[in-house]
Amino acid sequence: MGNFKSIAELDFQNLIKSEYFPSPDAWEDQVLYFLLLDRFSDGQEKGFIDNDGNVVTAGNTVKYLPTDFENAIQTTQDAEIWNEAGQKFVGGSLIGLKSKIGYLKRLGISAIWISPVFKQVVSQETYHGYGIQDFLDIEPRFGSTQDLVDVVKTAHDHGIYVILDIILNHSGDVFGYINGQPDYQSGKTFSVEGFRNALGIPDLPLDFVGDNKYPDAAIWPKELQTAETFTQKGKIIHWDDSPEFLEGDFEVLKDLHHGSGLVDNYSPSETLKALTKAYKYWIAIADIDGFRIDTVKHMDPGATRYFASVIKEFTMSIKKENFYLIGEITGGRQRAFDTLEITGLDAALGIDDIPDKMEYMVKGYRNPTDYFNLFRNSELVHKESHIWFRNKVVTLFDDHDQVRKGNNKARFCANDSGVLSLIAVVGLNLTSLGIPCLYYGTEQGFDGKGGNDRYIRESMFGRNFGAFRSRDVHFFNEENQWFSEIAKIVKIRKEHLALRRGRQYLRQISGNGTEFGYPALMGDRMNSIVAWSRICDDKEILCAFNTDQQNETIAYVTIDESLHEIDSHLKCLYASGVSPVQVNVETRNGKAVRLTIPPAGFVIYG
Incomplete structure (x- = not known):
């Protein structure tokens, strides 16, 4: 093989x-x-623990x-x-x-x-x-x-x-230019010294080098051992200039x-x-x-x-x-x-x-x-x-x-x-x-x-x-x-299709339950809850994290108004710290729930 x-x-x-x-x-x-x-x-x-669930006692790295x-x-x-x-x-x-x-x-x-x-x-x-x-x-x-x-x-x-x-x-650095790796210059083609041998010296002709050189010299498969395989235009300097970024070498890697x-x-x-x-x-x-x-x-x-x-x-x-x-x-x-x-x-x-x-x-x-x-x-x-x-x-x-x-x-x-x-x-x-x-x-x-x-x-x-x-x-x-x-x-x-294929909505939040808006930077750093919903058919999953690494944060978070009844609840599916096991749906900004998230915490409710 x-x-x-x-x-x-x-x-x-x-x-x-x-x-x-x-x-x-x-x-x-x-x-x-x-x-x-x-x-x-x-x-x-x-x-x-190995692939079968057993602890490996052999090996030399602890x-x-x-x-x-x-x-x-x-x-x-x-x-x-x-x-x-x-x-x-x-x-x-x-x-x-x-x-x-x-x-x-x-x-x-x-x-x-x-x-x-x-x-x-x-x-x-x-x-x-x-x-x-x-x-x-x-x-x-x-x-x-x-x-x-x-x-x-x-x-x-x-x-x-x-x-x-x-x-x-590109390929690897399989050949050398005469006088070393040049920079791209308006599409100019540069002369090549030859394919590199096993020691990295470019002393082989830029054509088929023969099976006896295999496997450590030139480039393989042998169909690639021609001058026409490469653009030979030197390395890219201006990464957004066309046609330079299409024709040039990727540093020493050959285009x-x-x-x-x-x-x-x-x-x-x-x-x-x-x-x-x-x-x-x-x-x-x-x-x-x-x-x-x-x-x-x-x-x-x-x-x-x-x-x-x-x-x-x-x-x-x-x-x-x-x-x-x-x-x-x-x-x-x-x-x-x-x-x-x-x-x-x-x-x-x-x-x-x-x-x-x-x-x-x-x-x-x-x-x-x-x-x-x-x-x-x-x-x-x-x-x-x-x-x-x-x-x-x-x-x-x-x-x-x-x-x-x-x-x-x-x-x-x-x-x-x-x-x-x-x-x-x-x-x-x-x-x-x-x-x-x-x-x-x-x-x-x-x-x-x-x-x-x-x-x-x-x-x-x-x-x-x-x-x-x-x-x-x-x-x-x-x-x-x-x-x-x-x-x-x-x-x-x-387990939840909405988290894989559902629509996505950034949710508005509120500290007082009355004034809602999207979380935003205020000063150098934002300490806030960031929440989003994934919705698939009639199922909403609410996800949120707390950017404050030192303090618990509490906020009302807007949810879809048509998918929830007032006084129903969302169950906590995951919390990276201590959070309520369920939150009640309230009439705020349409409908909202009150999230409590520990410092730097992440939660999922559904």
């Missing part, structure tokens, strides 16, 4: 299996979990204790070692991930999004997986093709779907030439055709359920449409009727949703406005209307109802890039006593519109302090780059203060 050198070697008639795991009826019913494979698990942890906090940076020299380790492969593997499927299942996860698993340029430390050298093989530091098949099979056995992170826009023409009459290149067949192979061999497509903004819309069309046709032919394509589309809401309409992708990854407004609203620094208006009816997105957003955007508040934060990158828990409000922001993510996604380590309260990409990519399994500036301890702890609470909220989400 695997080790194909050419697209021509792929015999789909024999690769296709007799039966595949069916797609979900609705992706908005799912809860995603995004993990960087190198930073998740190496399978050597001790004392965690569970993190509070006394292990910053044990890796006690001296200047140790701190330098820990920092340096964050720029290299740490050792996570597919076998390690397979051993933690039960952990994810108990958290309530129903779909895992795995960072790219494909073979990387061997001479470079692209632990994140975005520097692909071979599109038909697995990075050996991660495992083998069979290991990927086993991970997916184990996930499916536990009722969990698998989404692979894939790259179409691939996809074809030419307008969207409706796009002519795909042989490169794009080969890549599309390569990704069909991974669906066929591993039973993948969806793709997250990297850097869609930097691709021709026609290329994205071609890929989406071919993949959808293929997956329908093997009866995966709802194979999901999620695009990473930067540049704001308008660009994202126009791209979906044009290309046929299923959903956009909400990495701009959504995480910013979600994080800072919960911390009291954004007006709630700024967040909830992202999902309202709007001519801007050419849709008549905000219900459309339920399955068209993947929502998250932490991720592995955090482009929005510039040089101040850190997880939610790092600043503003964020750990106190962690359940509130997770609750918002899980119960507001969109397909919710948790970033690995959230359930362990990771802080990601440091200001750089590497620090928000901590290791769950320790080794030399553990979370909280630690080493040699793991974080698969199901008894901490967050894991079980997140699992409870996910369970409630699964």
Whole structure:
């Protein structure tokens, strides 16, 4: 299995299996979990609960204790070692991930999004997986093709779907320019010194290098070993200038030439055709359920449409009727949703406005209307109802890039006593519109302090780059203060259709029961209840959190006037602290209930 050198070697008639795991009826019913494979698990942890519910007594990495906090940076020299380790492969593997499927299942996860698993340029430390050298093989530091098949099979056995992170826009740094990496200059094509050999030296001709060089030199499959595969125009400097952001290299990652023409009459290149067949192979061999497509903004819309069309046709032919394509589309809401309409992708990854407004609203620094208006009816997105957003955007508040934060990158828990409000922001993510996604380590309260990409990519399994500036301890702890609470909220989400597919309304509140209005910033920080309803048919679920981290807050909250009788009540389905078990419906601002929410608390009533 695997080790194909050419697209021509792929015999789909024999690769296709007799039966595949069916797609979900609705992706908005799912809860995603995004993990960087190198930073998740190496399978050597001790004392965690395995897939069958048993405590593992083997392994050589013990569970993190509070006394292990910053044990890796006690001296200047140790701190330098820990920092340096964050720029290299740490050792996570597919076998390690397979051993933690039960952990994810108990958290309530129903779909895992795995960072790219494909073979990387061997001479470079692209632990994140975005520097692909071979599109038909697995990075050996991660495992083998069979290991990927086993991970997916184990996930499916536990009722969990698998989404692979894939790259179409670029390859790894597989060749060198003459005189080094140039900057983009008005579409100028630069001379290339050659493909890189196994040591990273660009001394191989920019054409087919021969099977004897396989697997660590140039680029594979061999159909990509031509000059026409690459645009060769240097790295992007102006990220919003067209055509620069479409033609330029992504730093040292080399831009691939996809074809030419307008969207409706796009002519795909042989490169794009080969890549599309390569990704069909991974669906066929591993039973993948969806793709997250990297850097869609930097691709021709026609290329994205071609890929989406071919993949959808293929997956329908093997009866995966709802194979999901999620695009990473930067540049704001308008660009994202126009791209979906044009290309046929299923959903956009909400990495701009959504995480910013979600994080800072919960911390009291954004007006709630700024967040909830992202999902309202709007001519801007050419849709008549905000219900459309339920399955068209993947929502998250932490991720592995955090482009929005510039040089101040850190997880939610790092600043503003964020750990106190962690359940509130997770609750918002899980119960507001969109397909919710948790970033690995959230359930362990990771802080990601440091200001750089590497620090928000901590290791769950320790080794030399553990979370909280630690080493040699793991974080698969199901008894901490967050894991079980997140699992409870996910369970409630699964039990109530309104929380997954319902309409959404930000609710007006009142302190005195007479004067109502939407919660808003007054001064530097808002200490208030923020409440919203999800309504499906005749069922309303009311969710709310308290931005005040120090004090209990009480407020009247407006609810739907037509769905409730006066003196009836809403039952408390979840509370992250002590809250009333039920609240009575009163005649205020139409109809309202009086909520009491503990400091930084989150509640659900229905």
